[in-house]
Amino acid sequence: MASPMRIRAAAKDGVTEVRVLMAHVMETGQRKDSSGALIPAHFITELSARHNDKLVLSAQFGPSVSTNPYLAFKFNGGAKGDKLAVTWVDNKGDTRSDEVQIA
Amino acid sequence: MRKQFKAVALSLALAFAAPAFAQDELNFDAYREMLADGNPAELYEMEGEELWRTARGPKNATLEQCDLGLGAGVVPGAAAQLPRHFADTDRVQDLESRLMYCMETLQGIPSEQIIKGKFLKDERAKLAALVAYVVTHSNGEKIAIDLSHPKMKEMYALGEKAFYYRTGAMDFACSSCHSQDGKRIRATQLPNITKPEGAAAGWGSWPAYRVSNSQFWTMQHRLWDCFRQQRTAEPIFASDVTIALSVFMAGKGNGAEAVWPGVKR
Amino acid sequence: MKKLFIVAPLALCASVAMADELQAKVEDMMLKSFQANGIATLERQKQDEVQKACSSPTPPDADTMKRLEAAEMATIKWPADGHYIDGDWKEGQKIALSGRGLTWTDKTPDNNGGGCYNCHAMDPKEVSAGTIGVSLEGYGKTRGNSEEVIKYTWGKLWNSKAYNACSDMPRNGFGGILTEVQIRHVMAYLFDPASPVNQ
Structure with a gap:
């Protein structure tokens, strides 16, 4: 089961800065465990961010992104109290969505 | 670092990208600074x-x-x-x-x-x-441990002794690596724990998230791995030696600001 | 005056007694706070004479140092065939680079690294070198290969405490960290003109 993200979103002068910390192992599929067996790939493939249900960011992730990824981005618009939701999907079909109010 | 990084979209500020640094300087301050925002x-x-x-x-x-x-x-x-x-x-x-x-x-x-x-x-x-x-919830607070109780005084004295206590397969004490300014093991900078600023740098930056292995390490974990590399027997979790060394470090670092939790490469 | 005269030695006795008590407590703690795990047994928590003498911020007096150093010197095993530096520097390089061995996660007490780069610069091209020990860059080139230098280097590698009882360097040969063959390879890494150390 996927762990919660930590999302911070703050609006200033008509621009909203969003910072997202995701809990994910992001296994590349190329590492081996102590017995020498390959650890299966397990990583986030897609991520989207919505501001009041309007898509503001869509990104493709891959195995080159670090464990527990951190993502920061800005978009035009957004106001205090608006909804900001982030969703990711990984290669095993696991998904996680979290939502905050813009500060 | 076990993984390579690449930016996935130009418009994004991606702090999980490892910044280029001059290898000959072996200075990771800028890298640490970038990691601090978004510490996992x-x-x-x-x-x-x-x-x-x-x-x-x-x-x-x-x-x-x-x-x-x-x-x-x-x-x-x-x-x-x-x-x-x-x-x-x-x-x-x-x-x-x-x-x-x-x-x-x-x-x-x-x-x-x-x-x-x-x-x-x-x-x-x-x-x-x-x-x-x-x-x-103590991030940015000043380290302020109270050494007035006799048992605290004794723990501090024991911690200081333990710090200099050479033992194990390689004759190492904590002091073997942590009693001079500006020294390194390989590329890792070592705080000089015999001085207040060094003690505070050590005590006040653990627990920490370690980017190189994606693990969160407490001070007990940090000390345990120090002893492993010192080639001693295995310290018991929360045993007197771990408490004594903690009192010694925190006591020496008293008054300095703690950066908790830390983030390390 | 008389009173003071009596009190001072008493206070001295009391502080000595307290120091002894603290020493006993720390020795007890350094044993009881640990547990054996695999090859890392509780024997490791007992200090030998050198370890004990060098467990404070200040080294012991000169006479004690000399006595300890002489005893450590006697433990050095010199190569029976007189061959000090005819090892393989490439093997020596591997040993110098590896910091592995003798922890409680190691299965065997053999096949250890020398951990040289933890503290010493050796090959100038290796940037990730520690700075606790002196730089050994160009070791053979700058120091030459006189019998004196070669014997000193062998002895230092075998038992560093023979030359400085409170040296920070492990006693590689004496402590069973490296074998005689491994030390020969490290010697070649330091002295062989073809070794990267001397480029």
């Missing part, structure tokens, strides 16, 4: 906060009545004053041994499970998450 230790802090408030264990209780030294349930500022002497146990306890005591007394989770456990696993992993939660 926050994920452990979130887990810890939930654990603090969740009824668990045979007694199905939360930790909200746990007294970390500032009164039952008071978390802000508590870590900055630990280790301390607790009247109820008449012992000097660090944050980890105190949380372990609360888990046993309030929740009924036997301390043995943690002492005999492994780092990053089971109840000891939960304890680490609780540590992340508690120290975050």
Whole structure:
């Protein structure tokens, strides 16, 4: 089961800065465990961010992104109290969505 | 670093990209600075906060009545004053041994499970998450441990002795690596713990998230791995030597600002 | 005056007694706070004479140092065939680079690294070198290969405490960290003109 993200979103002068910390192992599929067996790939493939249900960011992730990824981005618009939701999907079909109010 | 990074979209500021640094300088300050925003230790802090408030264990209780030294349930500022002497146990306890005591007394989770456990696993992993939660609420506070109690004084003296105590297969003491300014093991900079600023740099930057292995390490974990590399026998979780060294470091670092939780490469 | 005269030695006795008590407590703690795990047994928590003498911020007096050093010197095993530096520098390089061995996660007490780069610069091209020990860059080139230098280097590698009882360097040969063959390879890494150390 996927762990919660930590999302911070703050609006200033008509621009909203969003910072997202995701809990994910992001296994590349190329590492081996102590017995020498390959650890299966397990990583986030897609991520989207919505501001009041309007898509503001869509990104493709891959195995080159670090464990527990951190993502920061800005978009035009957004106001205090608006909804900001982030969703990711990984290669095993696991998904996680979290939502905050813009500060 | 076990993974290579690449930016996935031009418009994004991606702090998980490793910045280029001049290798000959072996200075990772800029790298650490970039990591500090978005320290994944926050994920452990979130887990810890939930654990603090969740009824668990045979007694199905939360930790909200746990007294970390500032009164039952008071978390802000508590870590900055630990280790301390607790009247109820008449012992000097660090944050980890105190949380372990609360888990046993309030929740009924036997301390043995943690002492005999492994780092990053089971109840000891939960304890680490609780540590992340508690120290975050002392971030930026000045280290302020009270050394006035005789048992604290004794722990400090024992910690200082232990710091210089050479033993093990390679004759190392803590002081072998941590008693000079500006030294390195390979590329790793070593704080000079014999000086207040070095002691504060060590004490005040652990627990920390380690980017190189994606793990959150508490001070107990840090000391345990120091002894492993020192080639001693294995220190027992929350044993006197770990508390004594903690009192020594925190006491020497008193007055300096703590950056909790830290982030390391 | 008389009173003071009596009190001062008493106070001295009391502080000595307290120091002894603290020493006993720390020795007890350094044993009881640890547990055996695999090859890392509790024997490791007991200090030998050198370790004990060098466990404070200040080294012991000169006479004690000399006595300890002489005893350590006697433990050095010199190569029976007189061959000090005819090892393989490439093997020596591997040993110098590896910091592995003798922890409680190691399965065997053999096949250890020398951990040289933890503290010493050796090959100038290796940037990730520690700075606790002196730089050994160009070791053979700058120091030459006189019998004196070669014997000193062998002895230092075998038992560093023979030359400085409170040296920070492990006693590689004496402590069973490296074998005689491994030390020969490290010697070649330091002295062989073809070794990267001497480029």
